[in-house]
Amino acid sequence: MISQDLLKGSIRTIVLKLLSDHGRLYGYELTRKVEELSKGRIKLTWGALYPSLHKLEADGLIVSEEIIIGKRVRRYYSLSEEGRRSAVLRLDDFVEYIQTMKAILNLKPDFSV
Amino acid sequence: MKTLSDSQIDLIIKWVRSHHLTIHSLENEFVDHICCDVEGLLNEGRSFTAAFESIRQQLGDDKLVGLEKQTILKLTYNQRIMKLMTRLAGIIVLLSFFAAIVVRISGYESWKTLMAGGMLVLGLGFAPLFFFDHYRQQEVKGQKVLHIFGFLSALLVPVGAFLGLLNTQYAIFVIAAGIIFLILGFIPLSWISVSKGPARSTFAGSIIFLLFIVFLAFGFISVRLSKEKLNSWVHISNSTDLSSITLGKLNSGFILKFMNDSAAFGRASEISERSNKLVSKIEVFRDGFILKLDPAYTEGDLFFRGMDSHYAGAHLLIKGEKTDMILSEMKQYEEWLTSMISDENDKVKQKISGILKPSYSMQENDLTLQKKYLFRDFPAITDVAVLNSLILNVRMAEYQSLKFLSQGESINF
Numbered sequence: 157m158i159s160q161d162l163l164k165g166s167i168r169t170i171v172l173k174l175l176s177d178h179g180r181l182y183g184y185e186l187t188r189k190v191e192e193l194s195k196g197r198i199k200l201t202w203g204a205l206y207p208s209l210h211k212l213e214a215d216g217l218i219v220s221e222e223i224i225i226g227k228r229v230r231r232y233y234s235l236s237e238e239g240r241r242s243a244v245l246r247l248d249d250f251v252e253y254i255q256t257m258k259a260i261l262n263l264k265p266d267f268s269v
Numbered sequence: 270m271k272t273l274s275d276s277q278i279d280l281i282i283k284w285v286r287s288h289h290l291t292i293h294s295l296e297n298e299f300v301d302h303i304c305c306d307v308e309g310l311l312n313e314g315r316s317f318t319a320a321f322e323s324i325r326q327q328l329g330d331d332k333l334v335g336l337e338k339q340t341i342l343k344l345t346y347n348q349r350i351m352k353l354m355t356r357l358a359g360i361i362v363l364l365s366f367f368a369a370i371v372v373r374i375s376g377y378e379s380w381k382t383l384m385a386g387g388m389l390v391l392g393l394g395f396a397p398l399f400f401f402d403h404y405r406q407q408e409v410k411g412q413k414v415l416h417i418f419g420f421l422s423a424l425l426v427p428v429g430a431f432l433g434l435l436n437t438q439y440a441i442f443v444i445a446a447g448i449i450f451l452i453l454g455f456i457p458l459s460w461i462s463v464s465k466g467p468a469r470s471t472f473a474g475s476i477i478f479l480l481f482i483v484f485l486a487f488g489f490i491s492v493r494l495s496k497e498k499l500n501s502w503v504h505i506s507n508s509t510d511l512s513s514i515t516l517g518k519l520n521s522g523f524i525l526k527f528m529n530d531s532a533a534f535g536r537a538s539e540i541s542e543r544s545n546k547l548v549s550k551i552e553v554f555r556d557g558f559i560l561k562l563d564p565a566y567t568e569g570d571l572f573f574r575g576m577d578s579h580y581a582g583a584h585l586l587i588k589g590e591k592t593d594m595i596l597s598e599m600k601q602y603e604e605w606l607t608s609m610i611s612d613e614n615d616k617v618k619q620k621i622s623g624i625l626k627p628s629y630s631m632q633e634n635d636l637t638l639q640k641k642y643l644f645r646d647f648p649a650i651t652d653v654a655v656l657n658s659l660i661l662n663v664r665m666a667e668y669q670s671l672k673f674l675s676q677g678e679s680i681n682f
Contacts, residue, residue, distance in 0.1 A: 183298050184305035202302070202332070206295060207340040214344050222297065227278040228304055229297040 158198050167200070167208045169250045172235065172243035175218060180234040183209065209233060217242050271311040273304055281307070281321065288333045295340060299333055351402055358394035362387050381434050388431035396423030411458065418454030422447045499650060503571055506654035509661050516664040517548065523671045537671055540606070544667040547602050548660050554595050555656040558585055562649055575649055582644035582652040592640050599625060599659065606670055617673050624666045 174189055175181060181189065186209075187200045212218045217239035223230050235243060273281075281303050290296045303324055310320035342349075365387025373380035400420035407413045425447030433440035524541055527534040559566050562575030575581060586592050603625040607618045644652050 182301065184302045202299075202328075202336055203339055206298060206336055207343040210292075210295070210340050211343045220294070222294070227275050227282070228301050230301050231294060231298050 158194070163198065163200075163204065166250070167204050168212060169246045170198075170200075171205075171208060171212060171233075172217065172239060172246055175233060175235045176240065176243040180221075180232045182230050182232050186233075212239070271308060273308060273311075273317070277307075277317050277321075278304060284325065285333065290333060290337050292337055292340065295337055299336075303328075348402070351398060355395060355398040355402060358390055358398060362391045362395050365390065385431050385434045388427040388434065392424050392427035392431065396420065396427065399423070411461070415455065415458040418450050418458060422451040422455055425450065499577055499648060502648065502650040502654055503576070506650060506657050507571055509654060509657040513548070513657065513661040513664045516661070516668060517545075520544070520664060520667050520671060523668070523675070526675055533674055536609075537674055540667060540670050540674075543602065543605070544663055547598055547663050550598065551595055551656060551660050551663070554591055555653060555660075557591075558649075558656070559653060561585055576653075577648045577650070581649040582647060586644040586652055587637075587640045592644075593636055595659075596636060596639055599663075602663065603666070606666060609670075610673070614673070617669070621666050621669050624662050624669065 170190060171186065174186060178189070183205060187205060190198050190200045209218070213220055213233070216236055218233050219236050219239075220231050220233050223232060278300075282300050285296055285300050285303065290299075303321075306324050307317065307320045310323065311317060315323070365383050369380045369383035369387060372383060397420060400416050400423060404413055404416040404420070407416060425443050429440050429443030429445075429447055432443055520541060524534070524537045527537045556566075556568065558581075559573050562578065562581055563573040566573045603622060606621055606625070610618050610621070612618075643655050
């Protein structure tokens with residue numbers, strides 16, 4: 157399981173990427189998708205997911221629509237125009253970040269005998 | 270695939286609502302998320318009661334409230350930072366003003382720096398942040414316009430006061446523009462808002478209004494103080510001018526004493542002629558400087574436009590080539606006058622040199638340094654006072670020479 161501390165800076169990117177791939181998703185669906193794609197190694201907690209979703213919406217990167225399903229109200233999220241642009245940029249940045257980290261970590265001296 | 274019945278959903282809704290959350294959309298999301306989680310457990314073979322209990326235990330009693338708080342904190346992060354910065358700017362402004370008052374009462378000059386710093390933070394920091402924050406919160410168009418007027422006044426009045434502290438020529442116009450926005454925009458709109466709006470806007474309006482009174486008071490005080498200072502320089506400049514005119518008349522009368530001694534009369538006339546020539550050159554130079562600032566200036570006027578300009582001296586006198594000429598002629602005059610006195614009368618020589626070499630004698634070999642020393646970053650009226658003092662020095666040196674000549678002790682005279 158990947159720690160929440162490591163995940164902290166990546167949640168916005170994960171959400172934007174998933175919405176970019178799947179069009180529209182609701183909260184529970186997002187947590188399931190992340191779990192599924194990471195083969196259970198990443199678990200999005202409520203505390204990480206919902207504040208991030210509302211912040212992304214306040215920043216204008218995603219939009220929401222509420223659909224009534226029986227007695228439940230389901231809130232679907234999808235990317236706004238700005239969010240679409242931001243998703244591409246963030247993903248590029250993130251890939252670059254991963255490559256940089258990889259390069260840095262590969263440079264570590266090998267102490268094994 | 271098992272799904273929840275309406276009554277089971279009602280139970281979940283009831284439990285979520287018992288937390289009294291304030292963000293309705295978040296409440297709906299929590300209900301839906303819990304329903305999905307419970308449905309997942311139902312499909313694993315658990316009963317509704319066991320599944321719901323398991324989720325409740327995972328979330329605990331305060332998890333949902335905590336999540337809402339976390340969301341609010343995340344959403345209001347920028348506003349909180351802005352509020353913090355506004356408060357910090359406000360504290361800096363108050364401390365600067367308070368320190369300026371204490372320093373002023375103690376009689377030190379640095380109060381102006383403190384006051385100017387406070388004015389700048391007020392005009393460029395506190396006021397924009399304060400009004401932007403309030404502007405953002407307003408939904409009614411009239412209230413938004415009110416805050417734009419407030420912002421403009423709060424920006425212009427302290428910035429004008431800051432310029433006033435630097436004796437800048439246009440300070441009063443900047444303050445006047447701020448006051449126009451205040452009187453014609455902010456106050457009438459505040460009045461409407463107070464009489465029609467809720468208590469909150471009345472309170473905010475009063476606070477803003479009080480703040481403005483403070484801005485205005487400081488603005489006017491600073492401008493008034495600089496005017497007093499300028500007036501004192503006008504007085505000094507005028508007194509120096511009058512003294513040199515009086516001394517010039519006295520020197521002219523002195524020459525009559527040498528009527529019986531033709532050699533001494535010739536020398537005295539020569540001194541007088543050369544002194545008059547130098548004085549008139551400095552006068553023309555001085556009047557030219559004033560006329561460049563105020564073309565409508567006529568001889569004898571005490572005040573002239575631009576007399577508070579800090580940059581006139583730097584632009585017209587320090588950089589001006591004519592200033593070099595005047596200072597060089599002052600030096601030549603001194604050399605000429607002292608060369609006529611024999612070395613035996615060294616004390617007289619030194620006295621005349623002392624009169625003509627003003628306090629810039631330390632840098633006498635460097636003309637640029639001399640100019641910078643004489644015409645530093647002061648208002649233009651002080652530069653005029655310096656030029657008048659040069660004239661007075663010539664007249665005093667002339668007087669000393671004539672007095673020495675009248676005593677008949679000179680060899681060369």
